[in-house]
Amino acid sequence: MPCTTLLAGKKATFDGSTMIARNEDAGGTGFSPKKFLVVLPKDQPKTYKNVSGKLTVKLPKNPMRYTSMRDADVEKEGLWAAAGVNEAHVSMTATETLTTNERVVSADPFVEAGIGEEDIVTLVLPYIRSAREGVLRLGKLLEEYGTYEMNGIAFSDADEVWWLETIGGHHWIAKRVPDDCYGVAPNYFNIDEFDLADALGKKEAHLCSADLKGFIDDNHLDLSLDGRFNARTAFGSHSDGDHCYNTPRSWYIGRTLSRKQYRWDGPDADFTPVSDDIPFIMKPDRKLTVEDFKYALSSHYQGTMYDPYSGHSDPL
Numbered sequence: 001m002p003c004t005t006l007l008a009g010k011k012a013t014f015d016g017s018t019m020i021a022r023n024e025d026a027g028g029t030g031f032s033p034k035k036f037l038v039v040l041p042k043d044q045p046k047t048y049k050n051v052s053g054k055l056t057v058k059l060p061k062n063p064m065r066y067t068s069m070r071d072a073d074v075e076k077e078g079l080w081a082a083a084g085v086n087e088a089h090v091s092m093t094a095t096e097t098l099t100t101n102e103r104v105v106s107a108d109p110f111v112e113a114g115i116g117e118e119d120i121v122t123l124v125l126p127y128i129r130s131a132r133e134g135v136l137r138l139g140k141l142l143e144e145y146g147t148y149e150m151n152g153i154a155f156s157d158a159d160e161v162w163w164l165e166t167i168g169g170h171h172w173i174a175k176r177v178p179d180d181c182y183g184v185a186p187n188y189f190n191i192d193e194f195d196l197a198d199a200l201g202k203k204e205a206h207l208c209s210a211d212l213k214g215f216i217d218d219n220h221l222d223l224s225l226d227g228r229f230n231a232r233t234a235f236g237s238h239s240d241g242d243h244c245y246n247t248p249r250s251w252y253i254g255r256t257l258s259r260k261q262y263r264w265d266g267p268d269a270d271f272t273p274v275s276d277d278i279p280f281i282m283k284p285d286r287k288l289t290v291e292d293f294k295y296a297l298s299s300h301y302q303g304t305m306y307d308p309y310s311g312h313s314d315p316l
Contacts, residue, residue, distance in 0.1 A: 108168030
C-alpha cells in the first residue's frame with residue numbers, strides 16, 4: 001500500500017488508546033534511509049532554516065524533548081522528520097502528500113519559500129501539549145509563512161485524534177476523528193463532511209483558517225447543490241489519476257475494516273475502487289488492533305481481482 005495514513009479514536013481501538021500510523025513511499029527515487037533520533041531541548045535550534053535556505057522561522061524558547069524519524073542524509077534532502085512523539089505524549093505524522101484543483105491554487109497560490117513536508121514536525125512537535133494545540137500551531141504557521149504543496153498531517157494525544165489538510169498556499173482545515181471511528185487518508189484531499197459553523201464558532205470538532213468562509217464564497221468553491229458543504233468536492237481533485245492511485249486504497253481499507261457497514265462489491269455496491277465519495281470517517285466492524293493497522297497498511301488488494309501478486313485467472 002503506497003503512502004497512506006490511518007487514524008483511530010480511543011473507543012475504536014482494542015485497548016482504548018488513540019492510534020495514528022502512516023506508510024511512506026519514495027516514488028521512483030528508491031529507498032530513503034531513515035534515522036531515529038531523540039532530540040533534546042538543548043539540541044533544538046532557536047532559528048530553523050530548511051535545506052534550500054529559502055525558509056527561516058524563529059522558534060519558541062521552550063522546546064520539549066521529542067523523537068524524530070528523519071532522513072539519514074539531511075544535507076541532501078533536509079530533515080524530513082516524518083513522525084515523532086514528544087514528552088507530553090503528543091504524536092504527529094506529517095508527510096502525507098495531497099492533491100487539489102486549479103480553482104483553489106489560482107485563488108491562493110503556493111508559496112515557493114513556504115513550509116513543506118521537510119519542516120513540519122520540527123516546527124511543531126517540540127512546542128505542543130495536545131493534538132488540538134498541534135493543529136492550531138501549524139495553522140498559524142501556514143497562515144504566516146504559507147506552503148509550497150498540499151499536505152495532510154495527523155495529531156494524537158491520549159484522548160483525541162485530529163487530521164489537518166492544507167488548502168492552497170495559506171488556508172487549512174482540520175477535523176477531529178470521533179472516538180468510535182477511524183479515518184483513511186491516501187494521497188488526495190480526504191476531508192469530506194465539514195461543519196463550517198462549528199469551525200468558526202464553538203470549534204468542538206472542526207477547525208479552520210479564520211477567513212475560510214470568505215475564501216470559499218469569494219472564489220465560488222462550494223459546489224454543493226443541497227447546501228451541505230463538502231470539503232473534498234470544494235478543495236480536492238477528482239481525476240483519473242485519483243481513480244488509479246487514491247480511491248482504490250480507501251475502498252480496500254474500508255472493505256477490510258468496515259465490511260458490514262457498506263456494500264463494497266458487486267453491481268449494487270455502495271462504493272467501488274473509483275468512487276470519489278468514499279467516506280473519510282467510518283465506523284469499524286469491531287475494535288481495531290495494531291495488527292489490523294499493519295494488515296491494512298501492508299496490503300496489496302489481496303482477496304480481490306486487483307491483487308498484483310496473483311494471476312488474474314487464479315481463484316480468489
